[in-house]
Amino acid sequence: MGTTERRALDRVMVPGAIVSYKKMKTVALFDRFSQPKPLRNISKSGVCFELDQPIKYGEKIRLEIKIPGHKTLRLDGNVRWFKSSIDNGKFFAGAQFVPFGKGKDFNSMGVLEELRNLYKQYCS
Numbered sequence: 001m002g003t004t005e006r007r008a009l010d011r012v013m014v015p016g017a018i019v020s021y022k023k024m025k026t027v028a029l030f031d032r033f034s035q036p037k038p039l040r041n042i043s044k045s046g047v048c049f050e051l052d053q054p055i056k057y058g059e060k061i062r063l064e065i066k067i068p069g070h071k072t073l074r075l076d077g078n079v080r081w082f083k084s085s086i087d088n089g090k091f092f093a094g095a096q097f098v099p100f101g102k103g104k105d106f107n108s109m110g111v112l113e114e115l116r117n118l119y120k121q122y123c124s
Contacts, residue, residue: 011041012122016068019049024060033064044115046077046096055079055093073114075107
């Protein structure tokens with residue numbers, strides 16, 4: 001039996017893109033972003049990236065995504081999967097972005113527009 005692709009949106013590979021993250025806790029005054037790691041792919045609904053250490057499914061995170069020639073994207077999301085590579089000791093995670101809209105519980109509509117522009121740039 002084959003696997004079924006569950007993602008509704010195409011993912012885009014962006015050369016040179018890096019991502020840092022931090023866990024969102026109730027008291028996050030002193031939490032720092034992780035060291036930047038390669039971004040594997042991104043869509044309007046989520047991201048796949050490399051990280052230094054394991055992370056839990058469902059963990060709420062804040063992401064800073066740096067893409068050459070673009071402004072830094074800041075997004076909130078939830079970890080939807082995590083895996084480690086036995087071959088090279090790397091860790092990978094997939095995060096789904098929280099919805100876009102107005103207010104503190106949403107990602108900025110401006111960031112959504114940036115993601116749309118990235119999609120156009122790298123899929124054309």
